[in-house]
Amino acid sequence: MQERLENILLDVSKSPDIDGGQLDKATRTILSAAMEGLQITRVGVWLFGNNTTAMHSELIFDQHDSDTSQQLSISETDYSDYFAALRKERTIIANDAATHPATHELKIYMQQFGIFGMLDVPLRHKGEMIGVMCCESRKSERKWTEDEVAFAGILADIYGRAMSASERDQFEQMLLRQNEQLEAIVEQRTQSLREALDNFKQAQERLIETEKMAALGKLVAGVAHEVNTPLGISVTATTHCEHRLKKLKAAFEDGSISRKQLATFIDDTFDAYTLLSSNLERAATLIQNFKKTAVDQSSFELVNCPLADYLNALVISLKPMVKKKKVSIAIESEADIKVKTYQGALAQIITNLVSNCHDHAFTEPDDAHQILITIQPHEDGAVVRFKDNGKGMDNETRKSIFEPFYTTARDTGGSGLGLSIVYNLVTRKLKGQIDVQSTPGEGSEFILLIPNLS
Ligand SMILES: Nc1ncnc2c1ncn2[C@@H]1O[C@H](COP(=O)(O)OP(=O)(O)O)[C@@H](O)[C@H]1O
Ligand SMILES: [Mg+2]
Incomplete structure (x- = not known):
């Protein structure tokens, strides 16, 4: 192969655009190299759609036509010979494209863009043909040399390499995004678990507190009940004394009190006071003990x-x-x-x-x-x-x-x-x-x- 072509291929192959993951950038580099190497003014990448019965232009470089943004399409229905030739997955070398059996149907297209010769190299990815790189010559006497055919073939292979890089890049991006999503989900779950645990702990603490209070409550109820008995007795004894005292006062005032009555009253009152003091003491002891322990509870x-x-x-x-x-x-x-x-x-x-x-x-x-x-x-x-x-x-x-x-x-x-x-x-x-x-x-x-x- 001519040294000039080899050098161009070397440059393209070493370019960071090819394995960088951005297919568009890589395609531009490859198409520019094709233009330079083959000394042509129009070249494009055409890709099959979902099946191999139609093709559309992915990217076209044309020195005579600055507006190549419009996507062109061709289908097998209109260009059966061309598609039949493509299916053979061989390079189509058409020096006179208007008469070549593979390309003759493309006459209108060729006239529109002033094209005479065509060199269509299959583009492959993962062993499958995915489209062609169309190198188009505007010179009528142009003959594609073997070197040029080989050169275009290598560029097409480099396109496949770029496509793999882009796929890998997309895959990595997807993994990265999924990883981020996963981290977010884990974070979210952890957060809700933490909240659930907090709630649970709070509920448990509340229950324990309630139970502690219930134990204290039982104690209080028991003591209250117990204190009630001596206090009741004391109240009865006091009422009894008061009643007797009133009677004594009346008898004393009208002078009808006898010695015996007085003696009985004194005895009764002593009894009542003994009962009163023992019961009050009992109540006081209960309260004191309760205070000693119940206060400590808190x-x-x-x-x-x-x-x-x-x-x-x-x-x-x-x-x-x-x-x-x-x-x-x-x-x-x-x-x-x-x-x-x-x-x-x-x-x-x-x-x-x-x-x-x-x-x-x-x-x-x-x-x-x-x-x-x-x-x-x-x-x-x-x-x-x-x-x-x-x-x-x-x-x-x-x-x-x-x-x-x-x-x-x-x-x-x-x-x-x-x-x-x-x-x-x-x-x-x-x-x-x-x-x-x-x-x-x-x-x-x-x-x-x-x-x-x-
Ligand atoms: N002195 C005991 N004799 C027999 N069983 C007991 C005794 N103390 C506790 N238990 C058993 O232990 C269990 C747990 O006691 P506890 O934690 O105080 O709960 P609770 O009194 O509400 O049942 C009781 O349900 C009972 O079966
Ligand atoms: Mg218990």
């Missing part, structure tokens, strides 16, 4: 807690809660054990455990229900054992009781949150440990390690 302060005293006071407040089931609660303590801890949390824990004994352990009305709380010293603080002699639990239940929402009493209003709150209070708030042992028919024992906190 105010969590780190104190050096005398466990036996504190739990004694708490148990007195809790007794009304379990009174109907005749539960006796005893506390055994080895020594005067003090633990630096949040005693309010401890009160909540014991309240929940007592409430559970009432709700779940003590189901037989005739049994002697007992709760025994044992306090033992431990190198880190103290161990509190909470034992009932109720119905106990099977292994399945025992393994699940600390899980939130686990309850065997849903139909009687159980929420399954009590022991999960206990678990969290012991392990998180008090930094301690909790374990449970149980035998069906014999009872359960909760073992709590309450460490000294600093």
